[in-house]
Amino acid sequence: MDQKSDTSLSTHALHKKRPLSPHISIYKPQITSITSILHRLTGIYLYLGLVILAWTIFSLVYFPNVLEGIGIFLSNHPIIDIIFKITLLMWTYSLFYHQLNGIRHLFWDAGKGFDLTVVDITGKLVLILSVLLTLICWAAI
Amino acid sequence: MIDENDLSSPMSHVKGSGPSGTGTSTWWAQRVSAVALVPLVIWFAYFVLKAVKLKDMNELMSIFISPFPTMLLAVFIVIGLYHGNLGIKEVIEDYIHCHKLKFILIIFINFLSFLTAIAAICALLVFHLSTFSFN
Numbered sequence: 001m002d003q004k005s006d007t008s009l010s011t012h013a014l015h016k017k018r019p020l021s022p023h024i025s026i027y028k029p030q031i032t033s034i035t036s037i038l039h040r041l042t043g044i045y046l047y048l049g050l051v052i053l054a055w056t057i058f059s060l061v062y063f064p065n066v067l068e069g070i071g072i073f074l075s076n077h078p079i080i081d082i083i084f085k086i087t088l089l090m091w092t093y094s095l096f097y098h099q100l101n102g103i104r105h106l107f108w109d110a111g112k113g114f115d116l117t118v119v120d121i122t123g124k125l126v127l128i129l130s131v132l133l134t135l136i137c138w139a140a141i
Numbered sequence: 142m143i144d145e146n147d148l149s150s151p152m153s154h155v156k157g158s159g160p161s162g163t164g165t166s167t168w169w170a171q172r173v174s175a176v177a178l179v180p181l182v183i184w185f186a187y188f189v190l191k192a193v194k195l196k197d198m199n200e201l202m203s204i205f206i207s208p209f210p211t212m213l214l215a216v217f218i219v220i221g222l223y224h225g226n227l228g229i230k231e232v233i234e235d236y237i238h239c240h241k242l243k244f245i246l247i248i249f250i251n252f253l254s255f256l257t258a259i260a261a262i263c264a265l266l267v268f269h270l271s272t273f274s275f276n
Contacts, residue, residue, distance in 0.1 A: 018148050040232060047225030051253065054218050054261035061264040061271075099182045102175055109172060137186065141193055 031123040039101050042094035049091045092137055097130035167227060174224040181217045188214070206272040211265050218261045226254040 027033060059066050074081040104122050107113045113122060195201050204210055229250050237243040
């Protein structure tokens, strides 16, 4: 809530004592902070991709000409086609990263894996495995 | 009884369900959908790898004649949108401090998720049904 408009009770003193969230610009990058920020970014990207996927399926059924047109447009514009493929590659990476780091989060929610060395190892493992799975999938096509 | 080191507001002690007013229900819904998505994402990756190898619409229809890919894809999209909606809402609440904009964005996201889910279900159902007349 906006602090200025908050006149309820005597919360002013409380607000002063409350710890402030770390500011990204002055925060030393660590495995823990990088994996956390990446989890949010990939989450937003996955949501947008899922919305596009759903409307692509919708077009496939109701407006097949539109998809055909996009396909022809991409085959005629190789640079845009490459950009399109990179966004798909990023979505694949996001899917695997969010999946693996999500499992890591679920273990934390169960109260497991909080030890700092374990957090560091699982974080690095997630970063490496997500790249590996993305490459395997794209190599399999 | 006032604990000097307690950082929560007195109102939160009275209501007992935090500033959202709904307690931990959103948190719990996000975890449950996350657990459901773990196997669904594995299936989806397998499905896409299979689907990109298809040559034409007829082959795609021969897959969607079975109810399972149709249902699983619908479930994946709907639960994914639901999970994503909760996540995006959390991001908006964290970073958008303007009250009006926050209000508008959250309603917009809810609307977008809902409409997208309906569109996906309708399209998948129609596609599945169209395969019957195809064979």
